Amino acid sequence: MMRGIRAIALAGLLAPGLAQAADTITFGIVSATSGPLAAAGKFQINGFNLAMEKLNRDGGIEVGGKKYSVALKIYDTHCSPAEGASAMERLASVDKVPVVLGELCSPVAAAEMPVAQDNSVPFIITVPTAESLTEQGNPWTFRVNADNNQLNKSLGQLVVNRAMAPLAFIAWNNDAGRGGVKSMQALLPADVKVAYTGYFNVGEVDFSAHVSNIRRSGAKAVMLFMDEEPGALAIRQIRDAGLDVQLIGTLAMGSGRFLTRLNAQYLSGMVQYNAFPPNAPLPRIKSFNDAYVAAFKDESHGFAAQSYDALMVAADAVHRAGVLGNGEAVRKALAATRYDGVIGEIRFDAKGQANPPSYVTQWCDDGTRKIVFPEALASACGGG
């Protein structure tokens, strides 16, 4: 009797792994699906799911002459470095996934990267922007999205062209925020004055001290290096305090979702860098946005598009590697990637960094957006 129970229990423990090994390739996903960053995480997960459905609809991935369907194993890292490292360890050593993708937060990605390297599992970052992540040259880490330097380049040009200085910064007190400020300061000409720089810890919600200091500094524009939730709070507090400044934000502040957190009046005139303006008149963007809207009844987002492309790139690399269970072969295939994605062409440099196009969008009075950079794509309201 006991032997029978033990056999059933053992079969139950082993069954999922055996079933997956037979005809499914499971990719590991790290993201924040709960907590303050859950909203951003949802875009990321939606992008992965859309890519998985597309791959399975097209017959799966062919590896060594055999077709495999695609599945995802998702871990919630809560934007915590300790949980991120633990999830990466589990995905690599227990779930034995061929590639891990995702992450929302730069400090967490930094904690996950050495674990991926130790376990010889390629890691594709799809959202964090701290340039330090790929500048380290970890051969097992790749990033499909643009880093702070790439994103800030167009924004920095706009600051100069529109004479927005003196500038003020409010930024997260972490790699993402400090990296963003450092990168922007390095890109701006020496005569562009920075009147104030204030950092805040993740979880802080009161920006009143920063607002007062910005008022006294005489800054004409405020750059916000942070995510959606603190961004909405900072903008509300800046506007409620009656500060008449040009607002400059990040990709997280250029979505329809962000508008619902505030309103058109708060956002009017604000500019932000954007990796994927969903209403841009480009066929690759339009087709993805249409598919996203059909699937999730919501406007698409850069985080979703980047994550979609990352899974496509991972699937392509596993296919080209031609074998399963060989991390080095997949890593080499990833390094040689040439892929036309929905965010643009993806090819990694020697440090694993892709260089997709970036844009600057601006909020209009009516709650729509327009592209203001690159000038060749400049659009009317509603086209961003």
Next chain:
Amino acid sequence: MAFLEQALNGLMMGSIYALFAVGMVLVFGVMRVLNFAHGVIFMAGGYMCHAVMTHVVAFYPLALLLSAAGGAVIGAVLERLVFRRLRESLPMQIVASLGLILMVQNGVLLLFGPEAVQISVPAMRTVVPLGPLGVTLQQVLIVVVVGVAMAGLHLFLTRSRLGTAMRAASQDLQAARVVGINPDRVFALTFALASGLAALGGALLGPLFLVFPAMGDLPLLKGLTAIVLGGMGSVGGAVLGGLAIGVLEAESTLLAPTDYRDLVVFAVLILVLLVRPYGLFGRRLRGEP
């Protein structure tokens, strides 16, 4: 002018820290219970206010009152079911309150989902001009409501029979029993009062910021600091400690980079404790250095 503006900013958050710290001090002073779950009751206040505004009636003053009342009920239930049984064991109280944090935060995640919610009270965003400065009506309301709550608490503790019973229980429980005070009743009342104040704090801060499961974590840290700064067991010390931390945080941004705010606050705390190990308004007990 800059110092005045930052003092106004600090006064608002300081009021919240004070409200939070007073509740913890009451519970600790009367019951010798250190309740780390005070932060999740603060958070529950924010969610209750949101629920009332969204599903019952969009009338903010009523939502504030109902949130405080809901917090008081939660506090009384927690005292009866959890903390009454652990009164003699500080380690068990700490473990129980940490467990409560996990349970309440995950319960909120299940009920309200992972995304932060907003309490929309457009009227409270009206800007009140103060000379060249401007503060929102919500910021003024926070300072005023906390002031009224503190004054009411003072009157309650000094002028009412129940308040006197609470003070008696905090000074000498055995002697209080001898004169006919029922400790269980006093303890339940203390927990309810403290939790009601915490929930009121969450409901006050909600419209200004966001309501999310971890919103009580920062006030918990600052509230504990305020208690130590003001002196363990001193209600007045907790109020002044909370206000001092709020103002100090804001003023420090004029003198040092903003990411040094916590450093400044804790440096001052250490300095105060070096000079007065029992806090600014705490009393040295027999046997203490």
